[in-house]
Amino acid sequence: MKKTLQLTPMAAALSGLISLFSLGASATPAPSQEDLRLYDIAEAPQASRLHDDVAKLVSFGTRHTLSETESDTRGIGAARRWIKSEFERISADCGGCLEVVMVGETVSGKRIPEPTEVVNVFAIQRGKTDPNRVVMMSGDIDSRVTDPMNSTSDSPGANDNASGVAGALEAARVLSKYQFNGTIVYAALSGEEQGLYGGDVLINYANKHDWQIQAVLNNDMIGNIAGINGVINNSTVRVFSEGVRIAETKEEAKERYFSGGENDSASRNLARNIKALVDQYMTNLDVMLVYRLDRFGRGGHHLPFNKAGLPAVRVMETNEHYDRQHQDLRTENGTEYGDVIEGVDFDFNAKLTGLNAISLASMAWAPAPPTKVSIKGQVSANTTLSWASADDDTIAGYRVFWRLTTEPEWTHSRYVGDVNEFLLKNMVIDNYLYGVAAVGKNGNSSPVVFPGAAGAYFD
DSSP states (O other), rough: OEEEOOOHHHHHHHHTOBTTTBBOOOOEEEEEEEEHHHHHHHHOHHHHHHHHHHHHHTTSSBOTTOOOSSSSSSSSHHHHHHHHHHHHHHHHHTTSSSEEEEEEEEEEEEEEEEEEEEEEEEEEEEEEEEEEEEEEEEEOOOOOOOTOOOOOSOOOOIIIIIHHHHHHHHHHHHTTTTTSSEEEEEEEEHHHHHHHHHHHHHHHHHHHTEEEEEEEEEOOSOOOOBTSOOOOSSEEEEEESSSSSOOOOHHHHHHHHOOOOOTTHHHHHHHHHHHHHHHHHHHSOOEEEEEESSTTOOOOTTTTHHHTTTEEEEEEESOOOOOGSSSEEEEEEEEEOOGGGGGOOOHHHHHHHHHHHHHHHHHHHOOOSSSOOOOOOTTTSSSSEEOOOOOOEEEEEEEEEEEETSSSSSSEEEEEEEEEEETTTTTOGGGEEEEEEETTTTSOOOBBBBBTTTTOOHH
């Protein structure tokens, strides 16, 4: 049984406590908060390789979900077979470190009137010590023009979403040079434009194989820097995340209503973790945290994962150009329409691939997020956080976090050592939001976990 660590007035005085927000050092020295390998990973993605991959995907003419599947040169069938061959080539370069999978299901629906096989292609890089824990980067294979049912017209889909698939391939090239504790999955999903079908297909596969999905980074349009509003910016990226879990039960909603957590789902804290990593390990890139599921009234392929109760966010460019999305190829009144390769900035594409790579690597190297995180302190001067003990030799200890209820990101933290309970003396539970993260011996930490079902990563 691990002991409880308390911050007493005497300990505070000895550690140089000067205010509520300067708690001083704990008795156990904190491990380094950085992993030098991540600086190299951030800069490793190459714009030239991303260009070649996007160009190849564009060359298939259309990748519409209902398009040709038998041809070797046109349609979604040719595209997914090429993606599979690329993953296999990457795996060969790392001595077979990737398991490459094609899995599909026959579906029908509003935009799939006839039963059609929706096929995903993904590569699994198995973790060495925690292989069932999965972090994932995804992009979408399929493309479309103005009419979502038009499966024959040319639909290059260069930015939407060859840029995301190319990013997943490039992340695999970069990260396959390393070994990780947890498993990383690089996924190319299908059926997004027709109704987010590929996400459900992958969730079914994950459930069948007992995956414990910790994080999904859905990359949808990560190559455009020129907005419809005239803004050109290659240094910002948006990360969208749900605040309240769409999958919460009525009982969980009632608990959240009285104790908080509207802004602290696992997905929301996953997004905060991505921003913290970018701030530490990357330059000339600012993460804009957007506190909504997706763009106003629109959706993406992270939604099926959220509906399944899994932490998932959308990573995408900040400045969209709507003339280059879901458009027939044409020129009208001097304006060119269509999602062609000329609209993709590959240095930016590489930068956002780097964001994904460091996020995947850090989470796969870090311990799993703490489970059974709870909090108490009602009508008390003190607040106590507790969590389940983990049988994991990679854990150095834990770090507790807090912020004012009006703050968008975690502002204060303290390393508390290898304990499973911590008392914050003279911190009233009503006035702050709290969380806890597991700290690895290698300098990587899990995302912060908010207490209760509202913020849990795993059941």
